[in-house]
Amino acid sequence: MEKMTISQKILAKHAKKDFVKPGEIILADVDLAFANDVTAPIVIKFVNDLGGVIANKDKIALIPDHFTPNKDINSANQCKIMRDFVKQNNIKHYWESGEVGIEHALLPEQGYIKPGMLIVGADSHTCTHGAFGAFATGMGSSDVGFAFATGKSWFRVPESIKFIINGKRNKWVGGKDFILKIIGTIGVDGALYKSMEFCGSAISELPMDDRMTMCNMAIEAGGKNGIIEADETTINYLKERNIADYEILKSDEDAQYVKIYEFDASNIEPQVAFPHLPENTKGISEIKEDIKIDQAFIGSCTNGRISDLRIAAEILKNNKVAKYVRLIIIPATVEIYKQAMKEGLFDIFLEAGAVISTPTCGPCLGGHMGILADSEVAVSTSNRNFVGRMGSPKSFVYLANPAVVAASAVAGKIINPVEVIK
Amino acid sequence: MIVAKVWKFGDNIDTDLIIPARYLNTSDEAELAKHCMEDADPDFVKKAQKGDCIVAGFNFGSGSSREHAPIAIKAAGISCVIAKSFARIFYRNAFNIGLTILELPETDKISEGDTLEIDTKTGKIFNKTKNETYQATAIPEFMQELIESGGLFNYAKKMIQKGA
Numbered sequence: 001m002e003k004m005t006i007s008q009k010i011l012a013k014h015a016k017k018d019f020v021k022p023g024e025i026i027l028a029d030v031d032l033a034f035a036n037d038v039t040a041p042i043v044i045k046f047v048n049d050l051g052g053v054i055a056n057k058d059k060i061a062l063i064p065d066h067f068t069p070n071k072d073i074n075s076a077n078q079c080k081i082m083r084d085f086v087k088q089n090n091i092k093h094y095w096e097s098g099e100v101g102i103e104h105a106l107l108p109e110q111g112y113i114k115p116g117m118l119i120v121g122a123d124s125h126t127c128t129h130g131a132f133g134a135f136a137t138g139m140g141s142s143d144v145g146f147a148f149a150t151g152k153s154w155f156r157v158p159e160s161i162k163f164i165i166n167g168k169r170n171k172w173v174g175g176k177d178f179i180l181k182i183i184g185t186i187g188v189d190g191a192l193y194k195s196m197e198f199c200g201s202a203i204s205e206l207p208m209d210d211r212m213t214m215c216n217m218a219i220e221a222g223g224k225n226g227i228i229e230a231d232e233t234t235i236n237y238l239k240e241r242n243i244a245d246y247e248i249l250k251s252d253e254d255a256q257y258v259k260i261y262e263f264d265a266s267n268i269e270p271q272v273a274f275p276h277l278p279e280n281t282k283g284i285s286e287i288k289e290d291i292k293i294d295q296a297f298i299g300s301c302t303n304g305r306i307s308d309l310r311i312a313a314e315i316l317k318n319n320k321v322a323k324y325v326r327l328i329i330i331p332a333t334v335e336i337y338k339q340a341m342k343e344g345l346f347d348i349f350l351e352a353g354a355v356i357s358t359p360t361c362g363p364c365l366g367g368h369m370g371i372l373a374d375s376e377v378a379v380s381t382s383n384r385n386f387v388g389r390m391g392s393p394k395s396f397v398y399l400a401n402p403a404v405v406a407a408s409a410v411a412g413k414i415i416n417p418v419e420v421i422k
Numbered sequence: 423m424i425v426a427k428v429w430k431f432g433d434n435i436d437t438d439l440i441i442p443a444r445y446l447n448t449s450d451e452a453e454l455a456k457h458c459m460e461d462a463d464p465d466f467v468k469k470a471q472k473g474d475c476i477v478a479g480f481n482f483g484s485g486s487s488r489e490h491a492p493i494a495i496k497a498a499g500i501s502c503v504i505a506k507s508f509a510r511i512f513y514r515n516a517f518n519i520g521l522t523i524l525e526l527p528e529t530d531k532i533s534e535g536d537t538l539e540i541d542t543k544t545g546k547i548f549n550k551t552k553n554e555t556y557q558a559t560a561i562p563e564f565m566q567e568l569i570e571s572g573g574l575f576n577y578a579k580k581m582i583q584k585g586a
């Protein structure tokens with residue numbers, strides 16, 4: 001039998017084949033398909049135009065997270081299309097404002113994501129869920145409409161690239177820095193159409209939150225999916241949610257990779273991606289100029305999880321946000337929101353002068369809750385710093401981890417966290 | 423056969439440049455068309471004529487999964503996008519909604535304002551202005567099937583009918 005990577009194995013299993021080879025196009029059964037308030041109206045039109053067929057209601061989810069609570073009349077109408085569809089079809093997996101969170105934080109936290117699954121979402125950051133040893137990829141609305149209606153999707157089996165990160169992780173360095181380092185090395189199309197597989201001792205030591213951050217940004221290198229094999233850490237995360245029914249698949253030892261990259265974690269420092277591409281990365285110590293900021297944002301499906309908020313609190317404790325700087329903190333889900341409140345993190349944030357919002361994508365895509373004006377500069381824990389991504393097409397976005405963003409909010413300029421925490 | 427005037431763009435034209443998120447509170451095609459390419463070239467919609475084509479560099483359509491991007495381009499009357507490479511979600515979306523796209527490594531040879539004769543079936547492109555011929559990468563068989571059945575929607579229709 002020819003050897004396969006974990007991605008090939010998951011695709012083969014769902015296409016009911018013993019073997020699939022890179023380049024091959026297959027039709028496979030999908031375990032979960034979902035859409036959000038931006039993409040769902042087109043998904044719903046696709047399904048309704050087909051006569052309203054849904055292959056399996058338990059395998060679809062609808063998550064109004066981008067402009068929630070409805071930011072204007074148009075977005076309210078989009079959410080209404082979604083809500084009406086959910087009511088009409090009696091769809092279980094739907095969350096209203098007050099319980100909703102950002103889809104890629106909400107779904108794993110609520111126990112929807114398991115190793116070995118095949119997942120498609122009408123959102124490019126669906127690749128986040130590969131952190132559980134699942135094959136997860138973002139698609140457009142028609143593709144997800146197709147999956148809603150038929151329970152299937154077509155895939156071109158991707159070639160795989162292996163990224164091995166060994167060694168000990170430095171203080172204030174997390175999954176965000178690993179993935180920014182990788183994107184900085186291979187470029188924004190360095191993994192175009194390909195599967196990005198992350199492994200090595202530094203990955204084994206990463207908590208689930210950081211693994212999700214890494215897989216989340218596979219798309220920023222053009223990747224079809226990011227994937228990390230399930231291990232003890234994954235199993236423990238699932239145990240906490242009483243999940244035991246899954247199959248763990250692993251890459252064969254001599255599976256084929258088109259490329260293998262190796263990194264030493266001890267050489268990776270906090271990374272900052274400069275405007276206007278995630279590949280424009282620099283290590284924090286390489287930044288010699290003063291980059292003054294107007295806004296700092298901690299949140300999004302990349303870094304809006306509880307461990308991110310804890311890191312931010314560690315830095316913001318007994319510190320104040322610099323004059324004329326807005327610090328916006330958005331827990332990615334209600335569960336994270338409650339946990340942060342319970343741990344007293346909100347007291348620290350409010351004392352420091354931050355704004356805390358209900359879970360939403362908000363400023364990450366320039367939606368609402370903190371839009372940038374012309375020529376303003378932001379440092380953000382999100383995943384994209386394209387022109388106009390967070391507001392004015394004349395604004396500038398730098399990407400970094402939550403420690404760097406919190407420290408920068410205090411300093412009023414992009415700064416190494418070690419300079420704030422002495 | 424498409425005959426089209428060229429509008430030229432660079433590498434990494436992302437979906438935020440094609441249709442910024444501030445216009446994503448609708449999926450109305452005419453509304454999206456009004457803002458097509460706005461953050462890459464604010465005058466694009468005013469300048470471009472129906473049937474014109476876009477020629478770009480590497481990684482066209484990177485970023486978001488928003489189908490609004492190819493929809494905006496198609497609704498703006500653009501007949502075809504030719505690029506050195508496409509981001510994968512954009513690539514799928516374009517086929518699914520019936521926007522013609524072609525991969526061509528030599529887009530640097532094409533200038534803004536050139537007139538192209540594009541045979542979408544064979545991928546042969548004749549540059550009338552420069553009197554040059556290029557060959558775009560062949561479209562995978564499955565995608566051709568998809569186009570022939572009239573896009574993903576009709577493909578789904580057939581599947582459902584067969585299953586019923």
Ligand code: SF4
Nearest residue numbers: 125300301361364365
């Ligand atoms: S947080 Fe940002 S990147 Fe993540 S799903 Fe929302 S808009 Fe997309």
